Amino acid sequence: MIVAEQKPLDEIKTMLEGCKKVLAVGCGTCVTVCFAGGRREVGILSASLRMSTDLDGEAIAVEETTVQRQCEEEYIAPLEADLEEYDAVLSLGCGVGVQSLARQFPGKRILPALNTKFMGFPSEHGVWEERCQGCGNCVLHITGGVCPVSRCPKQLFNGPCGGSQDGICEVDPGTECAWHTICTNQLELGLFEEMMKVQPAKDWSTSRDGGHRRIVREDIRLPEIEKA
Amino acid sequence: MNMHYPAFRMPENTDTPPIAERCDSKLARVLASGEFAVTGEVGPPKGCTTEPVRTKARLLTDCVDAANVTDNQTAVVRMSSIAAGLIVLEEGIEPIIQMTCRDRNRLAMQSDLLGAYALGIKNLLCLSGDHQSGGNHPGAKNVHDIDSMQFLRMMKEMRDENIFQCGEEIKGGGPRFLLGGAANPFADPAQWRPYRLAKKALAGADFVQTQLVYDLPKFREYMKRVVDMGVAEQIKVIVGVGPLKSTGMAKYMRDRVPGMSVPDPLVERMDGAVAGIDKGKKADRSTAWRNEGIKICIEQIQEIRAIDGVAGVHIMGIEWEEAIRPIAEGAGLLPRPII
Known part of the structure; x- marks a missing residue:
């Protein structure tokens, strides 16, 4: 699988500066399995961003969704319907997912919430190792x-x-x-x-x-x- | 893990000419003559003045047959080994240029080495290179386009077949370097090490220089395997030696340097050298340690010389180049032969 990990919250907040409303998009495949960008992580990151930006006095409205696979057009195309209301899309997919969204929705800011690390597997619970x-x-x-x-x-x-x-x-x-x-x-x-x-x-x-x-x-x- | 390695006998060498015909370096002549070879080392400076190179080189004058010039050793940026090698050459000492696979791809390697040979450099040590994570540019991208075996093979084909790595002909003939590699008899898997040496010979190495050897019993075992496999007939083994400077250094090498073996009696002997000298008398302790270090090194060279299959010693001063002359002298290696 493709293994990724979340960027530090401060880095993500910096990327989101100036945004009022963003859509956090998870991916149901590799990054779900490695606990970096699935439905659960989208929920935690979105809540953290809401609370943190609220405390800073620059509250950002973060809405959540997770698609089956960000790297395939058929799963991301339906996002288009509501996209106009968001200043940016925060992708919790791997680098392929981010680029797939950017290609699908030209003109929309697609921001990476993860650092994509490698192709590998879990060698024990909570440990992933590169293999290819x-x-x-x-x-x-x-x-x-x-x-x-x-x-x-x-x-x-x-x-x-x-x-x-x-x-x-x-x-x-x-x-x-x-x-x-x-x-x-x-x-x-x-x-x-x-x-x-x-x-x-x-x-x-x-x-x-x-x-x-x-x-x-x-x-x-x-x-x-x-x-x- | 005690894996079973199949028996191996080095195949007969049918395609490589005798060592003296491969290259006309002084080191090649010494090795071909069967004389016990002596090499040293000059570490280029972290700067662009020539004087540090000259000073270090002069300490080796008439003590060694050739001197290694290191290539960004321990992944720390220093003056290029080719440039520093030319300065060493100007000082009358034959350089052995080191080059690593870490910093150059096959294009850069071949190109730089064509240039080095054109400028008069005749010996080359082909290395993988220390990883950059331990050096002073840990964020650098490493290359490792080819590994040290493939590097040796590439240089052998440039020399013996006049072809570039891609197979294209080198018009006017390829660079005729004497080719060396590194060997660590004490690294793991231990059983693999004699086989790895055989592989270096098969890849094209004319000689190897080993990691610092302090553990003679272990080294003798290694050399016995090397000789039994017929490897020593096809590659010259130059054994790395160096003077210990203190008990602390001996312990550090024993405990902290991967792939290094320093037996306890040697550490105890270093400790014994400062017995009775007050800890406050730092200069006295240092002198006592250094004298003992030189003495041990001389004794070890004499023992190493008697081991079957050994072709010479590589004396590493490790930032104490002044020690090389008394060691070479004490071990009866001077004057160096003129061949």
Whole structure:
């Protein structure tokens, strides 16, 4: 899932300066599951903003709604009906959600209430960890199901660096050395030959380095006539 | 975790010429001759005056075969290793330029190294680089386009096949660097370390310089594996050594530096050096510590020299470059051979 966390309240208030009435929009997918921008968080943030701006003497009316997925047109299109009465829309979606709203409603100020962090999963209750950077060229079959691109701070492809100790990364004592686990898994899975192979320089053109990315699937694209 | 690593034997080297034919550096000649090599280190200044480089370089005159010039070491911005390397060269010492994968992509690396070679630099140490979070620009974006193994492979192909990383031909021939890497015999997973050294040789390293070695029993075990695998026949292992300056430094290295092993008897020996000296007499204690540090370093070099598969020592002063001459002298490494 996409994992995000809420911006500090003061930062959000700064963004909202000059607004009298805003619509806080949650998202029912990833950010609901990671407790950052679902219905519950929209309620808490909206109440906090109402109280805080009221105490400041510049009360903002914050109304709430949550859509199933901010990143799909069919779920956000119905918001248009009442949008005119708001000075701004405060999105509690991920960065994709914010941009999806901005594309759908040009001319309307769409403000991000979250910082989108990474693609990952909860490793325990209340802890989320990054697992994928979307490099566009997956190597998990070679690396025993552990990603060196997203989990090794030096993005090594040829084994652990000299700073791996007791299975811990030198960059952060709270982080496992990804390559320690990769070595263990590779041995267990009979991938010793891959371990000893000098893995060639990665082609990053499939990553963000190659420019803005898009996927075109002609097989499922709608014919021009239906688009119209 | 005690994983089972399969047996490994280094494949025979069929495509790389003998070391002296790969590069015409002094270090290559010393290593090819089988003489015990000595390298040192010059850390460039956090500024743009040449004098600190010259001063440090002069402390190594006639003591070393070549000197490493570090590249934004510990991710702290300093004068570029190529520029400082040229100043070192002007002082009559052959530089080993360090370059990390942290600060440059493959375009910048190849371009800067074409330039470095054109200006007379002949030895290169290919490193991943310390993470920028511990340096003085923690908000910097890191690069890591390629890793240190891929870096070695790229430079080997530039030298031996005259091609850029992309496969295009280098008109007029590629830079003929003697290629080095780093090795830490004490990092984890411990069993992996001899294999990693083998991999560096396979990637293209002619030599490695190790992390500081204080734990000789552990290092001997490592070298036995390296020799048994046939790795030492194909890569020159230059062992990192350095004088301890105090009990505190020994303890810090033992307890706080990831991937470092300092045995307790060594810490106790440093402590013993100041026994009976009043804590208030700071200068006396420092002198006693430093004398003991040099003595230990000399003894360790003599023991390291006797280990099968070792090709030399890399003496690191760690902001105490004055110690390198007495260490080299005391260990019987002077005068350096002229080859």
